[in-house]
Amino acid sequence: MSDKPSVLFVCVHNAGRSQMAAGWLRHLAGDAVEVRSAGSEPADRINPVAVEAMREVGIDITDATPARLTWDTAEASDVIVTMGCGDACPVFPGKRYEDWSLTDPAGQPLEVVRRVRDDIRARVEELVGGLQRR
Template sequence: MKKPSVLFVCVHNAGRSQMAAAWLRHLAGDRVEVRSAGSEPAEGINPVAVEAMREVGIDITGQTPARLTWDAAEASDVIVTMGCGDACPVFPGKRYEDWQLTDPAGQPLDVVRQVRDEIRQRVVELLAGQRDG
């Protein structure tokens, strides 16, 4: 059986989608293939997101924002978009979830912590839904 794959997409691929991908890797291990991308990738990861994830023992400093590609979307079973609206393309036949989350860009650490914790909860729910799929 092919392992399920999840693609997290936000505009800059510097905060929300990186934190979501890191949580999914952390919680699912190698049971799920994890990708993240942005419609307009930033130069680097949001340092406040890095700090917030470091507080829970997850290191995302080695991640690099990536541009969303047709191939990455085509190869994913579930596509989770975060606040990119029309900038996030739609691929027929995929399972979609749109997570309405505060954009951590320019936010203080306490706000980014809340976003981090909300993302963790949603990833846990996503995994619970994946098991019966």
């Protein structure tokens, strides 16, 4: 078992918001945090507009693959951040939960996805600060 905190980002398709959040957390926290992401109904591939928006800020998420949310992944995470998956996201007693209300970037133009990306960055920065005070 690792001493570093683990964060799980969950959205429906695990193709946009949760992948961007995972990219930001890896970028901002480095190896200090174990980063996971998953979806309740994963897409076939990551959203190419999300990839482009992250590339613009120097973060490469092209290797990310949408993954199905599993009980084990959620149970093994210290913090679970949900993004619009509603009742599809399981609740585990004793876990820290945050629910981020974010625009779904699916089908959105790059300028909208940029705003989502920047909103996610601000939230991840706040999350990192909270994890460091544990």
